[in-house]
Amino acid sequence: MLEQFQNYEEHISKAIDWVWKLVPNIILAILLLVVGLWFVRLINKMVRKFFDKKDYDPTLESFLQSFISIVLKVLLFVLVVTQLGVKTSSLIAIIGAAGLAIGLALQGSLSNFAGGVLILLFKPFKIGDWISAQGVDGSVKEISIFNTKLNTFGNQLAIVPNGQLANGNIVNYSAEPIRRDNYTVGIGYGSNIKKAKDILLELCADDERILKEPKPEVYVAELADSSVNLSLRWWAKNENFWGAKFNLIEQSKLKFDEAGIEIPFPQRVIHSQEIED
Structure with a gap:
């Protein structure tokens, strides 16, 4: 019994000695982590300032900032773990094995990185x-x-x-400086096609946001069930496109009403018949 007690006492003494040896490393690792995170934030701030002063592509700036931040944090993690007493060779083996497992588990994330x-x-x-x-x-x-x-x-x-x-x-939609739109409007079969086409072209000529070159064009696109569909093709700069489009829709309705040109809409006619007894 005395020998067993002495063995326990010896193990406890070794554990205490190991803890006392490890405490300084833990304190240094914590300090390294705190200072390292501050240093990473400082580097990221310097990188942002560097890109702000240079006329680089904003896409490249955003990507590189994210990449640099992640790489610095991974390096900091390696330094902290090494400070805790983990040998570099063992750490490399652990990282390799973990990397393989994480790579298989995070195939989607790796695909997103490659993308x-x-x-x-x-x-x-x-x-x-x-x-x-x-x-x-x-x-x-x-x-x-x-x-x-x-x-x-x-x-x-x-x-x-x-x-x-x-x-x-x-x-x-922003890759080219100008955009084209096909505006389709239907008119009644009894309406004057030439007059409707002239009105649409006049609206394009009066709106400074619609480009005169390439020249606006209007065609009869379809003889539908209840309307003759006209297709107006016009161009505008990207920054003017939506304003010109909404104005064209509104003005075409107003001008057609003034000219007595009908814009058909779906209607249902019901005939009733009395049945004699």
Whole structure:
């Protein structure tokens, strides 16, 4: 019994000695973590100031800032763990094994990272562009390592994974300086087609936001069931497009009313017949 008690006492003494040896490392690791996080924030702040002074692509700036921040935090984690007494060789082996496991578990995140790199390299869009992708329309607000943030028309924030963006269809409405619209309006079969076409072209000529070159054109697009559909094709700069479009819709209705040109709408005619007894 005495020998067993001495063994317990010896183990407890070794444990206390080990703790006392480890306490300084724990304190240093905590200090290293606090100072390291402050240093990471300082570096990130310096990087932002550097990019603010230089005329770089905002897309590249956003991506590099996110990437630098993550790399610095990973390095800080390695330093802190090493300070706790974990050997570098053992740490590398652990990181390798963990990296394989995490890579298999986070295939989607790795795909998003690769998608972010592809977006950065091929630049299908940049910050400020209005795009349509993955069922979302919005202005590109930020491109980070794993996802892209869009500001929608209703001022909501939409977050789209970069992997889906890089592998899906993207419509970039801001890629070209001017846009074309096909405005279709139906008139009655009894209305004067030439007069309606002249009114639409006059509206284009009177609106300074609609470009005169390429020249606006109007055609009979379809002889529908209850209307003759006219297609007006016109161009405008991106910043003037929506204002010109809404004004054209409103003014065409007013001018057609003044000219007595009917814009048909669905109607149902019901005939009643009396049945004699």
